Amino acid sequence: MTAADLAVQGVSWAPAKTAQPVLHPTTFHVAAGRILGVVGPNGAGKSTLLRLLYRFQRPHTGQVHVGGQDIWSMTARESARRIAAVLQEQASAFGLTVREIVRLGRTPHVSGFAAGGARSEAVVNDVLATLNLDSLADRDFGTLSGGERQRVMVARALVQEPQVLILDEPTNHLDVRHQLEVVSLIRSLGLTIVVSLHDLNMAAGICDDVLVLNDGFPQGFGPPQSLLTDQLVSDTFRVAAQREHLSLSGAAHFSFTLPN
Incomplete structure (x- = not known):
């Protein structure tokens, strides 16, 4: 797998042309192989933005480019070969095995009723091994x-x-151990990744860049160390936020209290 850059220019979306936008014009660029965290309170527009990125919804304004190509100039199959999504809603089991669930991801690479052949099975085996799912x-x-x-x-x-x-809230509803496993996995993939997160400390720890949304408006984009100031976090989440640097690791950690 080869990472590609992701360029988002002025994308916005509303449920109808005359409705108030859920996401106002938003622009950012993620270089190939970097991890972008999308953070913000509930209703900020995070899931709406992700749906535009994985081509579930067409933006009302703006464009999404992967490797320099507009994703809406591609066929759905071509887009699925460039962009994959892991959503909060997990697949129903229907009695399928892990291998059968994973094999479904090869659908964009096969045609008709073809099973995908030896190469597809080799890809499935390789990914199962990489993620310790053998x-x-x-x-x-x-x-x-x-x-x-x-x-x-x-x-x-x-x-x-x-x-x-x-990745849409990939650590949601997981205990601490499984959260750490998912975080470690994200760091190891080497792809261009966009991940929405509720946990600001996690975002600061694993993301190269962060996009902050609030009420559908972008509040800032950049490296978490410089972007996530006490003031920005406090204003966005309506709390009193204070960033502290942990003495042993040097990592930043936010603490939160309700404002007076």
């Missing part, structure tokens, strides 16, 4: 833990061989 390959998906299921959904996305990976 021993679970024949297990019923419905019997897995939350963290295991999340790894399977990432595996299904990776067998698409995408250049850009979109």
